[in-house]
Amino acid sequence: MPTTLTTAPPITRPAATPTKRTARPRRLEALAAVAMASPAVVLLFIFLIVPILLAFGLAFTNAQLVSPRPMRFIGLDNFTRLAGDTVFWASLRNTLYFAVVVVPVQAGCALILAMLVNAKIRGRNFLRTVYFVPAVTSMVVVSLLWRFMYQPDGLVNKFLAAITLGRWEGIDWLNHPTTALPAIMFMSIWQGVGFHMVIWLAGLQTIPLELYEAADIDGATGWNRFRYVTWPGLRATRTFILVTITIATFSLFTQISVMTQGGPLDATSTVVFMAVRTGYEQHSTGYASAISLAFFVLVLTVSAVQRFLTRERP
Amino acid sequence: MTATPQSPTAGPRATPARPLTRRAAAHTLRAGLVLFFAAPLVFMAVSSLKPDGQIFSDTGTIKAFLPIGDVSLDNYRGVFERVPAAQFLLNSILISTVTVVAGLVINSLAAFALSRMRWRGRKVVLSAIIATLIVPFETLALPLLWWVNKLPWLTANGFQLTLTTGWLDTYQVQILPFIANAFSVYLFHQYFTSIPTELDEAARIEGAGFFTIYRRVVLPLSGPAIATVAILTFLPAWNSYLWPLMVVQSEDLRPVMVGIQYFFQLNVAWGQIMAYSTMITIPVLALFLAFQRSFVNSIASTGVKG
Numbered sequence: 001m002p003t004t005l006t007t008a009p010p011i012t013r014p015a016a017t018p019t020k021r022t023a024r025p026r027r028l029e030a031l032a033a034v035a036m037a038s039p040a041v042v043l044l045f046i047f048l049i050v051p052i053l054l055a056f057g058l059a060f061t062n063a064q065l066v067s068p069r070p071m072r073f074i075g076l077d078n079f080t081r082l083a084g085d086t087v088f089w090a091s092l093r094n095t096l097y098f099a100v101v102v103v104p105v106q107a108g109c110a111l112i113l114a115m116l117v118n119a120k121i122r123g124r125n126f127l128r129t130v131y132f133v134p135a136v137t138s139m140v141v142v143s144l145l146w147r148f149m150y151q152p153d154g155l156v157n158k159f160l161a162a163i164t165l166g167r168w169e170g171i172d173w174l175n176h177p178t179t180a181l182p183a184i185m186f187m188s189i190w191q192g193v194g195f196h197m198v199i200w201l202a203g204l205q206t207i208p209l210e211l212y213e214a215a216d217i218d219g220a221t222g223w224n225r226f227r228y229v230t231w232p233g234l235r236a237t238r239t240f241i242l243v244t245i246t247i248a249t250f251s252l253f254t255q256i257s258v259m260t261q262g263g264p265l266d267a268t269s270t271v272v273f274m275a276v277r278t279g280y281e282q283h284s285t286g287y288a289s290a291i292s293l294a295f296f297v298l299v300l301t302v303s304a305v306q307r308f309l310t311r312e313r314p
Numbered sequence: 315m316t317a318t319p320q321s322p323t324a325g326p327r328a329t330p331a332r333p334l335t336r337r338a339a340a341h342t343l344r345a346g347l348v349l350f351f352a353a354p355l356v357f358m359a360v361s362s363l364k365p366d367g368q369i370f371s372d373t374g375t376i377k378a379f380l381p382i383g384d385v386s387l388d389n390y391r392g393v394f395e396r397v398p399a400a401q402f403l404l405n406s407i408l409i410s411t412v413t414v415v416a417g418l419v420i421n422s423l424a425a426f427a428l429s430r431m432r433w434r435g436r437k438v439v440l441s442a443i444i445a446t447l448i449v450p451f452e453t454l455a456l457p458l459l460w461w462v463n464k465l466p467w468l469t470a471n472g473f474q475l476t477l478t479t480g481w482l483d484t485y486q487v488q489i490l491p492f493i494a495n496a497f498s499v500y501l502f503h504q505y506f507t508s509i510p511t512e513l514d515e516a517a518r519i520e521g522a523g524f525f526t527i528y529r530r531v532v533l534p535l536s537g538p539a540i541a542t543v544a545i546l547t548f549l550p551a552w553n554s555y556l557w558p559l560m561v562v563q564s565e566d567l568r569p570v571m572v573g574i575q576y577f578f579q580l581n582v583a584w585g586q587i588m589a590y591s592t593m594i595t596i597p598v599l600a601l602f603l604a605f606q607r608s609f610v611n612s613i614a615s616t617g618v619k620g
Contacts, residue, residue, distance in 0.1 A: 030433035032524045040424035041439060043494030047458065048446055054457035065460055116344055129606065130348050133355060136602045136609070138553040140571045141591045145358050148584055155357060158374030194351070195613060202614030240616075251452040254555050258574070272452045279456035280560045288456040296453040303448065 055296065058289035065283035078290035088291065090266045091274040092298075094181060098270070099249040099302075101182075106189045107196060107241050114200035115230075128201075132194035139191060143258035146187040150174050150259075174260050177267035184255050184268060192248070196241055203237030204230070239310040243303050250299055271295045353379060355595075362389050362589035369585055389589035396586060398565055399593070402573040406594075409488050409569055410551035416493045417547045418540060424494075425502030426528045430514060440503070446496045452556070459560050462487050487561045488569065492551060498543045501615070505539035506532060541605070542612035552598055570594040 059078055063071045082088050117127045134142065149155040150173040157170035173183040211229045220228065253272040256262060262269035262277070271291060279288025356379050361369045363385045372378045393399050427433070428440050462481040469476050481487040509532060517527045533540070555571040562568050571594070577587045602609050 026432070029431055029524070033427040033431040033433040033436065036431075036524070036528070037424040037427040037436075037439065039420045040494040040499060043420065043490065044443065044446070044496060047491040047494070048449070048454070048496065051454040051458040051461055052446075052449060054461055055453065058457055058460065063460060065463060113347070116340065116347075119340075121344075127344055127348065128610070129603075131351050132610070133599070133602075134351055136549070136598055137355065137595055138555075138571060138598070140553065140555050140574060141358075141595050144574060144587060144591055145354055148587070149354060149357070153370065153373070155354075155373050155378060158378075162374060190351070190354075198610055198613045199616065247448075247450050251450050253452060257555070257559070275452075275456055276556065276560070279459060285456060285460040289460075292453045292456055296449070299450060299453070300448065 055289050055292050058286050059293045061286045063286040063289070065279065065285050067283075071286075074286070078287050079294075081287065082290055082294065087266055087269060087274060088271075088294075091262075091269040091271050094266075094268060095250060095252060095270045095272075098181060098185060098188075098252055099246060101185050102188055102249045103242065103245045105185075106193055106245055109189065110193045110196035110241070111200050111234075113193060113197040114204055117197070118201060118204050128197075131197055134191045135193075135195040135198075137191070139254040140258055142187065142191045143255045146183075146190075147174065147259045150183055175264055177265050180260055180264060180268045184259060188249075188252075188255060192245075196245065199241055200234070200237060203234045207233035235310070239307065242306050242310060246302055246306065247299055250295070250302070271298075358588050358595075359592050361585065362592045363387070364389075364585060366583060366585045369588075389583075389585040390593070392583065392586045393590045393593065396583075397573055397576045397590075399573065399590065401566060402568055402570045403594070405485075405567060406552055406569040406571075409485065410548055412489050413492050413551045414544050414547045416489075417495055417498055418543060420494055421498035421543065422502045422533065422536070422540070423528065425499050425506055426524075426532060428499070429503045429506040430511065430527075430532070431524060443496045443499050447500065455556060455560070458491065462491070462561065482561050483563050483567060485567060488554075488558055488567070491557075492547075492554075495547065497616075498547065501543055501546075502536070502539055505536055509535055538608075538611065538615075541608040542615055545605070545609055545612045546616070548601075549598070 060073060060075060061071050062074050062077075113131055117124050117131065151157075152170045152172045156173065157168065160168040161170065171179060173179050207230065211233070212225065215225050215229050251272055252270045253276065256268050256270055256273045257276075260268040262273055272295065275288045275291040275295065278284050278291060360379055360381050363381050364372070365384055365386075365388065368383050369378075372383070377383065428436050428443075464479065465481050467478050467481060467484070467486065469478055513531050513535075514527050517531050522530070553571060554569065558569050558572045562572065573594075574587070574590065577583065577590065
């Protein structure tokens, strides 16, 4: 359909009217551009902008997913209910706990892996591939597999028993309030670390080799090379990795849904898991929108703070 | 531990013994990590070939990672008897293919208009698109669920068109929301901006229209960007779980990831679960191994510009 608009330069050109000659192709260009951009813009409007606006609007109503009653504006009722909801506070605490542990550990381990496979060694492509394979495996599959491995008589306990010569007593990782979330953290890092290794690796390769050579001439050793060459060279990558891991950890849902359903005793319930439970299982769209909005504000605040802390200093 | 231990300038200062033990330690670490990342997946694939009793008796020994003993494809047969696995696979293939192909066309068209054509409002549209990148899908999922339940759809029944309301339990609800993608538009835009505009001008002089320039000049030069967007759209489409969990009820329309729920009804058969997991992982793994360089480059490219 845009082809019909793109017969731009007219062959018959009356030399006397230069203004018309530039004006018409301009307008055609604009028309063609709008035609080409509109499919994406319209779809983004319907499925991205409208839901964002709806999240704000519905949070102040008693909207139900399927409801015979008409929707009503109820002011801040959803938010006062949220403030008194112990499951929400538990979910928020779990989400923050998960983020506070996973963000630095996953980013740090990914950087160590990236430096290990960035060295000129034989088989480094093989190593990169193996470290990366969990990251292309679906989180659903990974969660299922680890749910199996975390069983009392599962692989993890058997392995721990083997390396402690039988002194390890198996524990039911996912059924204890204290071990369930750490077990999910460990698995999530196992799955995601290869992904961020690749991003660090790309960052490492943008650091000019001459800088390392200069550092060698100055007699810089391992740690100083890292401290004064590698680390400053990774500033842009660092900010990006920090923000993406943070958003990913805040969005924790799949692992919970597959492995624990929020239990035991809400010890693994997260903000997104709770929102889904409220909005989908209990059909309370209004309340779920309020949870989503709180979640969105949290994500925005944290990434703004991170950008501020990692900003370029003179 | 940092790179290039064989760098010649490092020689005179470092004692020769230290780098050697260090290198040995690094090698051991690398090998240990291979086991750490590969072992669970090997365990999954191997267990999918064993009966449940043997899976449990093998854990704790090295046999858990070896396809020995009573090895057969029984679990795979069981999977197809228990769930409509072929239907789930077809659904996922259909959904992810349509999402990827339509996404490539629509997002690259928009990026072309935004990067290589002059029109009023393009800066506003571009900044609006970039601003939405910060919004995680999870925040929108529930308002979107409510919204798609209200959307109309035209169904053709022979020559009769009927207007229905609500998209729940359809293919389109799993495809249409994910075709246009702000991140894809952004990636294409970044790439298109790096292609010299002199090429367009030359084509314009030859009489080419904008669509022709898009198709014959810009797209043929954009192989890496196309690969990147294709991979970054395919992975979440194939792996999607939260959204289909909410919007699809009927078996005929379910994608693979949601299919796992069936294995926890009645008796839990872990051998079958491992077989199903292996089965839905293999297509992605095969694609990854075939296009490894593009995969890695595409993920690396997401971080460079940040």
